[in-house]
Amino acid sequence: MTGIAILCSGQGAQSAGMFDLLADAPEAAPVFAAAKAALGGRDARDLVRSASSAEIHTNKVGQILCCTLTMAAWAVIGEGLPRPLVVAGYSVGELGAWGVAGLLDAAGVLDLAVKRAMAMDAATIEPSGLVAIRGLRRDVLDPLCAALDAHVAIINAPDQMIVGGTQASLAAVVQAAQAAGAERTTMLAVAVASHTPLLRAASDRFRQDLAATTWPSQMPPDIRLLSGIDGGAVFDVPAGLDKLARQIKQTVDWQACMEACRAADVTKIIELGPGNALARMMDGILPGADAHSLSEFHSLAGFRRWAER
Numbered sequence: 273m274t275g276i277a278i279l280c281s282g283q284g285a286q287s288a289g290m291f292d293l294l295a296d297a298p299e300a301a302p303v304f305a306a307a308k309a310a311l312g313g314r315d316a317r318d319l320v321r322s323a324s325s326a327e328i329h330t331n332k333v334g335q336i337l338c339c340t341l342t343m344a345a346w347a348v349i350g351e352g353l354p355r356p357l358v359v360a361g362y363s364v365g366e367l368g369a370w371g372v373a374g375l376l377d378a379a380g381v382l383d384l385a386v387k388r389a390m391a392m393d394a395a396t397i398e399p400s401g402l403v404a405i406r407g408l409r410r411d412v413l414d415p416l417c418a419a420l421d422a423h424v425a426i427i428n429a430p431d432q433m434i435v436g437g438t439q440a441s442l443a444a445v446v447q448a449a450q451a452a453g454a455e456r457t458t459m460l461a462v463a464v465a466s467h468t469p470l471l472r473a474a475s476d477r478f479r480q481d482l483a484a485t486t487w488p489s490q491m492p493p494d495i496r497l498l499s500g501i502d503g504g505a506v507f508d509v510p511a512g513l514d515k516l517a518r519q520i521k522q523t524v525d526w527q528a529c530m531e532a533c534r535a536a537d538v539t540k541i542i543e544l545g546p547g548n549a550l551a552r553m554m555d556g557i558l559p560g561a562d563a564h565s566l567s568e569f570h571s572l573a574g575f576r577r578w579a580e581r
Contacts, residue, residue: 275356276374276504276579277538279554280342281565283334285547291317292340293572299394300344301530305352306379307340310386315342317562324499329461338546341383342368343378345544345566353579358536362550363426363466364388366500367514372544373497375488375509388474392464392520395474399439400465403446406432407455411535416452420444423468426524428553441501472521479517487513497538503528530557539577542566 281434294300294491295317308314316337320328342365350372361369364385371381377528394494405413409431410424417423422445435445446457465471487509493499497506499515501522506512533541535555541563543551548565555563 274539275395275398275521276353276539277358277533277536277537277554279374279541279543280336280365280368281324281543281545281550282359282361282365282475283329283331283338283462284533285545285549286320286328286334286337287546287554288321290320290546290567290575291344293566294341294344294348297344297348297572299347299535303344303378304345306382307336308380310336310340312358318343320391325461329463331393331462332386334462335385335389336382339365339368339371339381340378341546342544343371343381346372348572349542349566349579351575352499353542356496357494358496358498358533358538360498360533361522362499363500363519364524364546366519369497370512370516373495374492375497376485377547380485382482382483383541388478388520391474391477391481392466394469394477395471396464400437400441400463400470401439402426402434402436402460402462402466404434404458404460405434405443405449405456408449408452409489412452413449414559416448417445418442420448423470423504424523425465425467427527429556436468436470438465438470446449467522467524468521474542475517475521478491478520479514482513482517483550493532493565495572498529498532500524500526501527503532505532506556526553527557530554534554534558 313528359369359372422435422439422441425436426434500519543565545565545567551563551565
């Protein structure tokens with residue numbers, strides 16, 4: 273398979289300018305209308321410009337904003353891109369990936385983003401979060417986490433992982449990781465222990481929300497949707513939904529998703545932002561890859577010229 277890979281970002285890089293490229297695009301207007309309903313009447317474009325950084329990084333608002341950007345971007349650029357496509361989403365970005373794959377419309381994605389965030393917040397009974405750790409492999413990090421009641425939440429590379437837990441556990445993990453030789457430890461702007469067993473109740477609740485949603489009976493033939501927990505292609509909608517629910521409480525293997533993109537021999541990689549972290553990681557897997565975030569372009573015309581090359 274050859275084609276284009278679409279990467280849908282998770283939380284962490286929300287900013288005042290995250291909608292600037294798409295704000296006035298007529299194709300995105302229905303997405304922003306759906307987001308306004310999800311945000312209780314606040315326009316997402318105005319919200320990111322006027323709200324504090326703390327507010328746009330809260331779990332519920334952050335998940336809504338990231339899914340809004342994914343769906344707005346796809347509404348603007350999706351029709352003009354050639355198929356086949358490989359689609360993968362990072363954390364809450366996986367929900368947006370299901371929308372990009374045509375299995376949900378924007379309103380459906382945003383409705384589930386709200387329910388997902390509410391379930392995660394309800395299951396978070398102690399102050400919690402995520403920390404990025406660079407320079408330790410799993411044979412070192414796993415026993416360290418086990419001893420401190422923390423969990424590997426996301427695998428980005430063999431020595432680049434994100435750990436989730438309570439704030440008290442993460443403080444101890446940071447100290448232990450640094451003592452074990454970690455190159456860098458960075459607390460992330462996320463207030464829940466995503467992709468860890470601490471959110472088992474949220475996973476169960478979200479499974480019910482997914483079951484109550486209407487889905488197509490088959491996957492689209494020209495899109496390969498990847499599961500975040502193992503990088504495997506979703507061939508069956510119910511099996512894919514099971515994994516989508518499980519990723520709330522289970523480690524996300526983003527490295528496996530990137531390896532699946534490489535195996536598919538994709539020719540271009542487009543991240544739908546915010547930020548360009550996924551595009552940069554793909555460049556590490558595929559040195560010299562034609563990987564860019566939509567947020568890197570100064571105009572939609574410039575993006576389209578690049579996409580057509």
